[in-house]
Amino acid sequence: MAAKLLLLLFLFCMGVYCRNGYKLKQVLILSRHNIRAPLSTNLQRTTDLQWPVWETQVTHLTPKGALLEGYIAHYIAEWLKEEGLISDSCPAKNELHVYANTPQRTKETAKAFVKSAFKNCNVSVHYKDTAKMDPLFHPVVHNGTEEFKEIGVREMKDILDKMNLKDTYKLIDEIIDFKNSDICRTESMCDLVNGKNDIIFELNEEPNVYGPLSISNSIADFFLMSLYEGFPKENIAWGKMTESHHWRLLSNIVREDLNVRFNSSILSKDIADPLVQYMANILLNEETSAPKLTLLFGHDSNLYSVMASLGFKPYNLPNQYELTPIGGKLVFQKWYDEKHKRDLFKVNYVYQTVKQLRHGTPLSSENPPKSVILEIKGCKINKKGFCPWEDFRKILKSSD
Structure with a gap:
């Protein structure tokens, strides 16, 4: 009984109000893949120190990542069953749609989710049969005009100019001894703090930068994935990441890299347009x-x-270093308010904490994932986290 009450407490945080006249009608979850091996294959150029070896192939989902995805999938499925959106039996084909990007880490994360959420059910994970990134998920520049490029580059430069990552660069510099790296020897870039970031902006390519930010982001990615995967502390940053504020400094690199590349007013709409339109077609159908x-x-x-x-x-995620945590999920929800006869919208960020990821403990009523209510401009939420569905519909329609 106690465990059941604790489960209901978590569900309340997720937005459970069916007992007060609210009924969950539809859910769309946009998820990041779970723990993977680091992306970069060229880190040896950043330091003469020897990098730890991963057993999992570069960029691939790790077995632990699949396990953790199963934990959060089971928890979310229990919530959906509690709300009556899905039943204990296997879902019908028209009730559930699962779609993943083409890389191994996204496909295998999707498979781990459905395997845990829908045990013994024949649930298909849809994805394109190609080695290339699915255009729906590929965050590339779609507008090829010179005017768009000029504005996009200017906005990226403005964000770069406002960044203050000196303390983070100093920390990374000290850890890797960058002045003795191959990059320093061959490219004359020997100081991350004062190095120059060059903007890369081309049609059908991801907007990017090359310089201290991109180099440091690759290093930060390696350290963070090592932390989540459960590497011994002495094998993470050669034992030099000893304080929690070190990790917060490091996470600033990841945040600012995403900020520069995907957060300008004009660029984000262009890059996200295929995915936003796909989501709108589902949610507004x-x-x-x-x-x-x-x-x-x-x-x-x-x-x-x-x-x-x-x-x-803007939002904060307690007990996490990243704004888009590994395995984290944006949970878009459509509710029906039976008292006022209207549809409502709500969105939560559901994620596992750093501790839950590192220790790989199963989620339970005593150890639930975190859930944070988010808000969209133009869709003002009430005390329960709801905003009128019509306001959200207008936001999606304006993105056409």
Whole structure:
């Protein structure tokens, strides 16, 4: 009984109000993949120190990542069952749609989710059969005009100019001894603090920078994934990341990298447009054929650009270093207010804490994932976290 009450407490935080005249009608979850091996294959150029070896192939979902995805999937499925959106039996084909980007880490995250959430059910994970990134999830520049490029580059430069990462660069510099790196020897870039970031902005390519920010982001990614994967402390940053404020400094690199590349007013809308339109077609489909539950598995760039495009207000995620945590999920919800006969909208960020990721403990009523209510500009929420569905519909329609 106690465990049941604790579960209901978590569900309340997720937005459970069915007992007070609110009924959950539809959910769309946009998820980042879970723990993967680091992305970069060229880190040896950043230091003469020897990097730890991962057992999992570069960029691939790790076995622990699949396990953790199963934990959060089970918890979310219990919430959906409690609300009556899905039943204990296997979902019908028209009730559930699961779609993942083409890289191994996104496909395998999706498979780990459905395997845990819908045990012994024949649930298909849809994805394109190609080695290339699915255009729906690929965060690239779509507008090829010179005017758009000029504005996009200027906005990226403005964000770069306002960044203050000196303390973070100093920390990384001290850890890797950058002045003795191959990059220093061959490119004459020997100081991350005073190095120059060059903007890369081309049609059908991801907006990017090359310089201290990109180099430091690759290093930060390696350290963070090592932390989540559970590497011994002496094998993370050669034992030099000893304080929590070190991790907060490091996470600033990841945040600012996403900020520069995907958070300008004009760029985010262009980059996220295919995915936003896809989501809008599902969420605004009034036909009975619209799936009750849609699961989309992509990357931090997808979540970040979608939030920037739709106008999400600033937020904080307790017990996490990142704004788009590994395995984290944007949970878009459509509710029906039976008392006032109207549809309502709500969105939560559901994620596992750093401690839950590192220790790999199963989620339970005593150890639930975190859930934070978010707000979108133009869709003012009430004390319960709801805003009128019509206001959210207008936001999605304005993105056409």
